[in-house]
Amino acid sequence: MTNPLRGEVIRLYKNLLYLGREYPKGTAYFRERLKAAFMKNKDVTDPEKIQKLIDRGDFVIKELEALYFLRKYRAMKKRYYEPEH
Amino acid sequence: MSARVLVGVKRVIDYAVKIRVRPDHTGVVTDGVKHSMNPFCEIAVEEAVRLKEKKLVKEIVAVSCGPQQVQETIRTALAMGADRGIHVEVSGKDYDALGPLQVSKIMAALAKKEEADLIILGKQAIDDDCNQTGQMTAALLDWPQGTFASELTLEGGMLKVVREIDGGLETIKIKMPAVVTADLRLNTPRYATLPNIMKAKKKKIANVKPADLGVDVTSRLEVLKVDEPPQRQAGVKVETVEDLVVKLKEAGRI
Numbered sequence: 001m002t003n004p005l006r007g008e009v010i011r012l013y014k015n016l017l018y019l020g021r022e023y024p025k026g027t028a029y030f031r032e033r034l035k036a037a038f039m040k041n042k043d044v045t046d047p048e049k050i051q052k053l054i055d056r057g058d059f060v061i062k063e064l065e066a067l068y069f070l071r072k073y074r075a076m077k078k079r080y081y082e083p084e085h
Numbered sequence: 086m087s088a089r090v091l092v093g094v095k096r097v098i099d100y101a102v103k104i105r106v107r108p109d110h111t112g113v114v115t116d117g118v119k120h121s122m123n124p125f126c127e128i129a130v131e132e133a134v135r136l137k138e139k140k141l142v143k144e145i146v147a148v149s150c151g152p153q154q155v156q157e158t159i160r161t162a163l164a165m166g167a168d169r170g171i172h173v174e175v176s177g178k179d180y181d182a183l184g185p186l187q188v189s190k191i192m193a194a195l196a197k198k199e200e201a202d203l204i205i206l207g208k209q210a211i212d213d214d215c216n217q218t219g220q221m222t223a224a225l226l227d228w229p230q231g232t233f234a235s236e237l238t239l240e241g242g243m244l245k246v247v248r249e250i251d252g253g254l255e256t257i258k259i260k261m262p263a264v265v266t267a268d269l270r271l272n273t274p275r276y277a278t279l280p281n282i283m284k285a286k287k288k289k290i291a292n293v294k295p296a297d298l299g300v301d302v303t304s305r306l307e308v309l310k311v312d313e314p315p316q317r318q319a320g321v322k323v324e325t326v327e328d329l330v331v332k333l334k335e336a337g338r339i
Contacts, residue, residue, distance in 0.1 A: 061278075069276070
């Protein structure tokens, strides 16, 4: 029996993998940890629990986007603007 | 409003990459190096998308000049919300020599051809740091310019631009059509996530050559040499204030 949320989980994994390409510690590091995190929960069958985990994954996506933005913003600010700014 | 916005995006070496000068000192190593959209261009695209979301602008056209690879950069702009792309094909020696003068001629020609009402560019590229393309484009089109924009509002047919200048902020009002260059604090660009990139594959990217636009891309500049900045000398640590005074006297500073 294929869980209807299977598609969502795969979508989440692909999105995170795509985001991981820019991870500061390297793509390989990110991919290892991403796979481990997903594998840890591979036997969960309760749809409610799966949805909660998917929501957590979406939250991680937002955190990564924020991390990338801040990193870039701070680098640009440091390179192009006087310290008083 | 039926305004059309042209956004220029440049493919540059990613900001986080450690740059290395080529052994022959003719430039920097670009082969196999991660490239991405210039951060200021991202801010420019984001501003255009926000204007469209506020229904102040009808269509966003993303433009980039360069070889095949710049299509990636145009796709990122499309994923962020641009409607269609224009890839101006420039490759090889022409691409190495492509600078603000050539790009601004191309942008001006495209602005006329596409009947654009607004051009938004990044204020400068992080690879050449020229900070010239926006200004040159405005001059070639004889359009007003709002450079270093940290805030942009449309009021009637006029643009109110708050500019970041030395010593503070300057607010100006300019008539459309106009050229605006984006500064760091204009907005927070959205990330082009995988689903958006997939959706953007349906959007069209037109191919065009500089000759089709009547633009001559020969450069008037010749790069003679590229060097790394001088290595920073290691600092010297001293134990006491007396030592510091002795060292400063030795260095002839006091």
